[in-house]
Amino acid sequence: MSEEKEVTIYDIARHLNISATTVSRGLKDHPTINIKTRRKIAEAARQLGYRSNTFASSLRSKRTQTLGVIVPRLNSNFMSSVLAGMENAASREGYNLIIAQSLERADKEMDNAQTMFNKRVDGLLVSLAYGTESIRHFDDFFSRKIPVIFFDRVAVHPESTSIIIDNHAAAYQVTQHLIEQGCKRIMHLGGNMALNVYSERLRGYKQALRDHKIAFDEKLVLTGNLSEDFGASTAAHILQLKHKERPDAVFSANDTAAVYCMIALKQAGLSIPKDIAFAGFNNDPISKVIEPNLTTVNYPGYNMGQAAVNTLASHLNGETSITDTNTIVLRSELIVRDSSQKNIPSR
Amino acid sequence: MSEEKEVTIYDIARHLNISATTVSRGLKDHPTINIKTRRKIAEAARQLGYRSNTFASSLRSKRTQTLGVIVPRLNSNFMSSVLAGMENAASREGYNLIIAQSLERADKEMDNAQTMFNKRVDGLLVSLAYGTESIRHFDDFFSRKIPVIFFDRVAVHPESTSIIIDNHAAAYQVTQHLIEQGCKRIMHLGGNMALNVYSERLRGYKQALRDHKIAFDEKLVLTGNLSEDFGASTAAHILQLKHKERPDAVFSANDTAAVYCMIALKQAGLSIPKDIAFAGFNNDPISKVIEPNLTTVNYPGYNMGQAAVNTLASHLNGETSITDTNTIVLRSELIVRDSSQKNIPSR
DNA sequence: TAAAAAAATACAATCGGTTGTATTTTTTAA
């Protein structure tokens, strides 16, 4: 009953016998409003059950206090950590999130971008879809100076900041680890090389080989969508190789492909890591279920989400210029499990 | 350059030398506007690069075309399917989604509800958190007649609709399947019995036992948070039971607990399904990685998401009353894999 | 104590659509 009609700043103003302007400014702690008046306003607002009308506010102020997030998919351990981190930072900064998934498709990503634009988000956080090759669909944002931050799957653009892990270093570390286990023919499963994450991992892999004087063999690099099927078909490919050509290790750019490749190889009678060692990327839950457990790289998703939002917020507050910070690199960590430990026989 | 200033309906009106009212009505195909005028307006809008200002619109019309979604967690296969289904239906109906996670915590859920309320969503879609015991935090919605739809983890409320699968029937089916495999002492791992999904699964389990003349043994029902740790500690519990008291099957209310229980039991030397059969619930990706693959129940997440949004939309359009439809039940499906097949020896 | 400076508050226009009602235009009927 008392809940039926919306309370506005005018109601508060009338109630306290002051102007709506003062109420508006008082509610957001504007310094020109006397501190005692501010308290009275806050108290009255509480009493009357006032809630701010974001539409009236956004209409006038042209700020929505909303950030758009576009991700390829929501259903990965990594992404949900990212989102949790984003949500945390966003709510601390007074922003809300609108989340959309591109389902790895460029056209859907374009749609999402358009929707975000129409919803007039204050800023945009994007991890690019698998299929995205141009980022012209963000031009509306750039031309209106709406900050865009790329994370994880990034694109290079002079007017945006990227937040990533050092994929090169991580892949180097993985490859080096496999080499240290005595592996000589290390296969690499990669994704779309137009995406930084995959091209950098390939570079790191190559660099490690070079530094350890192992010749790079093009035939040992397979690229695909890193799906379950890709993993399985990679296994089939490996099995039909002549014995001398077979890899003694596989470094996959994600855990899914690694795991499904392992499953198929095990079924064919190969022993892991004895016959072939494995390492993945992402620290997906399945990496702890497969036997032997999969060596992988843990991604600091939560931190990445926080960093992305914090950076965006500081841009929006005018604390840092969009052109100031170009790239933020977070630390990732190699998790060694049984799938790659040739020296210590697996249980 | 042409992108710099926002185009409003007034610009269109001026351009065509008609009134803003006509433009406003024309843009949304109001029947009193001449069809030819509508076309001219649409064309001018396109030409001038008009985009509707949702704030001005929402401010006046009191509708936001936005639906709020509160889920326990985003990072499950099930939830992401649900969200994909919701997004699909929502965009078809002209709605946007604001998504928040409660992280299984009641206090976070209350926060989320408040935020959604302040954002003035037109309707709310909720799957309850693990820790939620009262749904009073949705009272604001009920008292303002903002429709709330519960899905999967539901609560009973006279003014809301629930969308679920028949957990009772599914659990019955699982239990019956295990019984048919010759299992006599079937353990059940359940969650918070205040939540329908878990209490219904328990009921289905009990009913199946009863119908097959197997005495219900309280000691065979363990409840917990169904986490990895819970699964592992359940295994420890099983191992310390006297041989005669040991279950010959475990039916877990989710796949995670089942899988981690299996891992621990395997490590202790038990053979699955010979010594102990397993069945889970959800058809999580890990169920296809564990060896032997886990028998489970597939949840129609995508359909559930679609159904939830469609129901909500039809409420909002006044096509159906909120009190008309009380519960919508979707069909789920038992997926039999090796973990429960005692008759066919596993490979 | 009066004038100047600073602090606090108020006025009034504004953001861009929406909507009930009035007005104008067109069509139909007599």
Place this chain on the structure above:
DNA sequence: TTAAAAAATACAACCGATTGTATTTTTTTA
């Protein structure tokens, strides 16, 4: 050909907060 009915369009108030500027009040300074 004109009055009545229907269709199409326009007027003007309104939604609720924000903001540049003006006004009032309080404090400081001379």
